[in-house]
Amino acid sequence: MTIPNQIADLPLLTGIKLTGKVAIVTGGGSGIGKAAAAVLAHAGCRVVIGEYDAVRGTAVANELTAAGFNAIAVQADVSKRADAQRLADAALAQFGSIDILANVAGVYPAALVANMDEREWDRVFGVNTKGVFNCCQAVIPTMMANRRGAIVNIASVDGMQPGIMPGLSGYGNAHYCASKGAVLTFTKSLAAEMAPYNVNVNALSPGWVATETALAGGRFEEGLKQVPLGRGAQPEEIGQMILFLASEAASFMTGTNLVFSGGSVMD
Numbered sequence: 001m002t003i004p005n006q007i008a009d010l011p012l013l014t015g016i017k018l019t020g021k022v023a024i025v026t027g028g029g030s031g032i033g034k035a036a037a038a039v040l041a042h043a044g045c046r047v048v049i050g051e052y053d054a055v056r057g058t059a060v061a062n063e064l065t066a067a068g069f070n071a072i073a074v075q076a077d078v079s080k081r082a083d084a085q086r087l088a089d090a091a092l093a094q095f096g097s098i099d100i101l102a103n104v105a106g107v108y109p110a111a112l113v114a115n116m117d118e119r120e121w122d123r124v125f126g127v128n129t130k131g132v133f134n135c136c137q138a139v140i141p142t143m144m145a146n147r148r149g150a151i152v153n154i155a156s157v158d159g160m161q162p163g164i165m166p167g168l169s170g171y172g173n174a175h176y177c178a179s180k181g182a183v184l185t186f187t188k189s190l191a192a193e194m195a196p197y198n199v200n201v202n203a204l205s206p207g208w209v210a211t212e213t214a215l216a217g218g219r220f221e222e223g224l225k226q227v228p229l230g231r232g233a234q235p236e237e238i239g240q241m242i243l244f245l246a247s248e249a250a251s252f253m254t255g256t257n258l259v260f261s262g263g264s265v266m267d
């Protein structure tokens, strides 16, 4: 992905401006998170990248800064509450507010339940589910005080419909499916709690997305056979949906799960 040029012409970017908004993007060092950071920066946001891998996070922040955008990177393990707080504190110290939180950080190892390692279960839930809770809890005091905000939690179609046979998306990673299912219900609960404060909380469930990690998983081509539209999404397309959910255009949406799957799961 080229940050400065190719994505500037994305359809939603021509119409949605979030000038001056402060957006935290977890997992912003690669894949969907990197694309989301770039899309939000193009829309006018000041971007805070929360990333476990400091080298990757800094590289994306530097790339955005070199292209003329406002961006910083904070090394943070979202599964740790203290790191999530440090991330929110850094956003406030650098940019003075927090308007948008995109919870993108996630891990998706494959393992059958029969021989799944207990520590892997804990790691998947720690990053994918507790990480979402940690980051939400760290930003909501600011959003509640501001009486505005948008939180977008990246779930997955695997959290809605785990695959029922080998080769299908969600087959052989029950921990991942369960962790994302929990994100979906957490999103609804938090949306109800935040509604009186004008804070919108939504989930976004992608199907197959052509990121390096997903492609390296070895199941991508096989997985596309279950996609009626016959292709995987590009990370920038997910970035655009995050932009939409973070924008005024979606101000009447909360507690929703936006499915973006090429038809692999229809809902």
Ligand SMILES: NC(=O)c1ccc[n+]([C@@H]2O[C@H](COP(=O)([O-])OP(=O)(O)OC[C@H]3O[C@@H](n4cnc5c(N)ncnc54)[C@H](O)[C@@H]3O)[C@@H](O)[C@H]2O)c1
Pocket (backbone or CB within 6 Å): 026, 027, 028, 029, 030, 031, 032, 033, 050, 051, 052, 053, 056, 076, 077, 078, 079, 104, 105, 106, 107, 108, 127, 131, 154, 155, 156, 157, 205, 206, 207, 208, 209, 210, 211, 212, 213, 214
């Ligand atoms: N790629 C897909 O097909 C697909 C489909 C549905 C949902 N998703 C979800 O989208 C998200 C991003 O997926 P991706 O394909 O871009 O993956 P990716 O591996 O390219 O990016 C994930 C990023 O999160 C970071 N990260 C991992 N653990 C972290 C932690 N504890 N704290 C902070 N950062 C951490 C990684 O370093 C990495 O930069 C994940 O939540 C994933 O479950 C992906």
